[in-house]
Structure formats: C-alpha cells, structure tokens
Amino acid sequence: MEKKENRERYLPYRCVLEGGTGEIVEKKSRFLATVRKVETEEEAAAFIEEMKKKYWDASHNCSAFVIGRKAELTRCSDDGEPSGTAGRPMLEVLLGEGICNTAVVVTRYFGGTLLGTGGLVRAYGAAVKAGLEGSRVVTMRYGTRLRIGSDYSDIGRIQYLLGQQGLPQENAQYTQRVVLETVVAAEGEERLIKELTEATGGRAVLEAVGRYYFIDKE
The missing domain is CATH 3.30.70.240 (Alpha-Beta Plaits)
Known part of the structure; x- marks a missing residue:
C-alpha cells in the first residue's frame, strides 16, 4: 500500500459540482450571483464574458474566480464599482469557504440609492453566499x-x-x-x-x- 507520507500530500478540497444562482436586494438594488465550475483561466474569462453579454443592461457585472486546489490562481474585478468594494469581497468569500475551480459573477441593477463602500462590500459578499447556496458544493x-x-x-x-x-x-x-x-x-x-x-x-x-x-x- 502507498506510504502514509505520500498520501498526506493530497488534501481534501471543496468545489462546485453544479453551478447555480442566488439573489439579494439591498435598498432597491438587485444583486444577482451566477456561479460556474471552471477548470482554467480561459474558461473563467469566457464565463465572465458570457454573463456580461447576457446582462448587458446591468449597472455592473463584477467577478471573481479561484483556479487550482490550493488557489494557485485568483482574479477579481470591480467592473466600475469603487475599488475594493466588489471583486475583492467576492473573492474573499470563495477563499473563506475553501472553494476552488469556481467563478462567480455578481450582476447589479442599481436601485437609485447609494450604498456606500461598506454597504457595497456587504452586498457583494452576501450575493456570492446566496449564489453558493443555490449551487451544489462538494468536498473532494x-x-x-x-x-x-x-x-x-x-x-x-x-x-x-x-x-x-x-x-x-x-x-x-x-x-x-x-x-x-x-x-x-x-x-x-x-x-x-x-x-x-x-x-x-x-x-x-x-x-x-x-x-x-x-x-x-x-
């Protein structure tokens, strides 16, 4: 049988088996999260572009993704929201949940009321959590x-x-x-x-x- 020290190199990881969606509303702004399983940066980029075309009339399509079982590659985008208020909190949710090989786009339809930086951070993070709840996340x-x-x-x-x-x-x-x-x-x-x-x-x-x-x- 394989030696114990060799087996311990293979740590458990979490990933999205089936993507899904989730939505929250904050001060009349809609935040729609779409989650997708991805294996490469190219797949993540194609998914983000797909969502931007689908929700072309939205105020923003912010994104984040994690590639690799040890989060070797991460990217995020605020897509016009104030710096650090959208993509980074979205990415932090993925990393905090230990989820890899996953991309998420949060589409915002502006409701007419400014949320402030703290409000945006909370809303985008909550939207990602809602999206994950609507997906099938498994431990490998x-x-x-x-x-x-x-x-x-x-x-x-x-x-x-x-x-x-x-x-x-x-x-x-x-x-x-x-x-x-x-x-x-x-x-x-x-x-x-x-x-x-x-x-x-x-x-x-x-x-x-x-x-x-x-x-x-x-």
Missing part, C-alpha cells in the same frame, strides 16, 4: 479503491465493518469466492486494512485498484 477527498476478496464465511464480518464506517460496497461478485470493492479516504486506509485483516484472520485478499479524488458523502 483523495482515496483508494480497494478490492476485497474473501471466503463466504468472512463476508459478513467484512460487510459489517464497511457498514460501520459508512463505506460503499460496490461491484460485488459471488462465485467460488466473494469479491467486492470499496472506496476509502487516504487517512482511513491503513486503519481499514488493519481491521479487515484482523476480522478475517488474514484471509481477506486486499488489492488497491485505483487512487483518485472522489466526492465525499454529503
């Missing part, structure tokens, strides 16, 4: 797909252990022996292997058949 964890082979006499113990830890039981095959697969997060892999080995007296055959990021149960 790095882990191992573990194939487990056992005799029929041991399968009950194995299924009980997997059930106790809330781990999936997939691709089951019942022939001369039972073979099934599960997916376990990297930080729980060693513990699971130890428990399965002890529960079956070392009779279970364990094989790592893949390592990748998967969606953590919600």
